[in-house]
Amino acid sequence: MGWVKKTVALAGLLLLSAATWLWLTLLSPWLYSPPDEVQTVEQRTHQLFVYGTLRYPLIRWLVAGSLGNPEPAVLPGYQRHDLDVAPQPGSHVEGLKLTVTPEALRRLDRYERLGVRYERVKKRLADGSDVWVYVRLPETSYHLLKPSPAKYIALIP
Numbered sequence: 001m002g003w004v005k006k007t008v009a010l011a012g013l014l015l016l017s018a019a020t021w022l023w024l025t026l027l028s029p030w031l032y033s034p035p036d037e038v039q040t041v042e043q044r045t046h047q048l049f050v051y052g053t054l055r056y057p058l059i060r061w062l063v064a065g066s067l068g069n070p071e072p073a074v075l076p077g078y079q080r081h082d083l084d085v086a087p088q089p090g091s092h093v094e095g096l097k098l099t100v101t102p103e104a105l106r107r108l109d110r111y112e113r114l115g116v117r118y119e120r121v122k123k124r125l126a127d128g129s130d131v132w133v134y135v136r137l138p139e140t141s142y143h144l145l146k147p148s149p150a151k152y153i154a155l156i157p
Contacts, residue, residue, distance in 0.1 A: 068098030
């Protein structure tokens with residue numbers, strides 16, 4: 001019987017920890033303040049192309065407060081590198097085109113750490129529509145970082 005109480009307590013602690021982390025990351029006034037040069041959000045609906053974690057409905061709902069009416073979409077001339085996209089002629093990135101409100105776009109900007117980790121830029125999809133796309137800032141972009149020489153050292157004698 002004692003193990004049941006411990007298991008329930010542990011599950012409750014894990015759930016509380018997850019909820020706290022989500023609140024701090026997505027909604028709290030701490031941990032992120034946009035830089036002064038971050039663009040303001042126009043008061044109209046916006047089209048947004050997502051290619052990473054925001055493809056998942058639960059993440060979109062938690063972050064933006066809505067699903068954004070997702071439609072399959074393709075970003076031509078780019079290649080995906082982990083959580084980033086980079087220009088690559090002849091390639092394409094598959095993702096979703098979302099329609100979001102100004103408030104949802106502000107929440108998405110916060111999630112993507114606009115001005116700190118990503119910038120929001122206009123791109124044209126294969127269907128001809130213009131959308132916002134989050135692209136990593138050059139100083140935080142994975143595909144621009146040079147691999148460490150230690151990556152190539154064998155540890156086998």
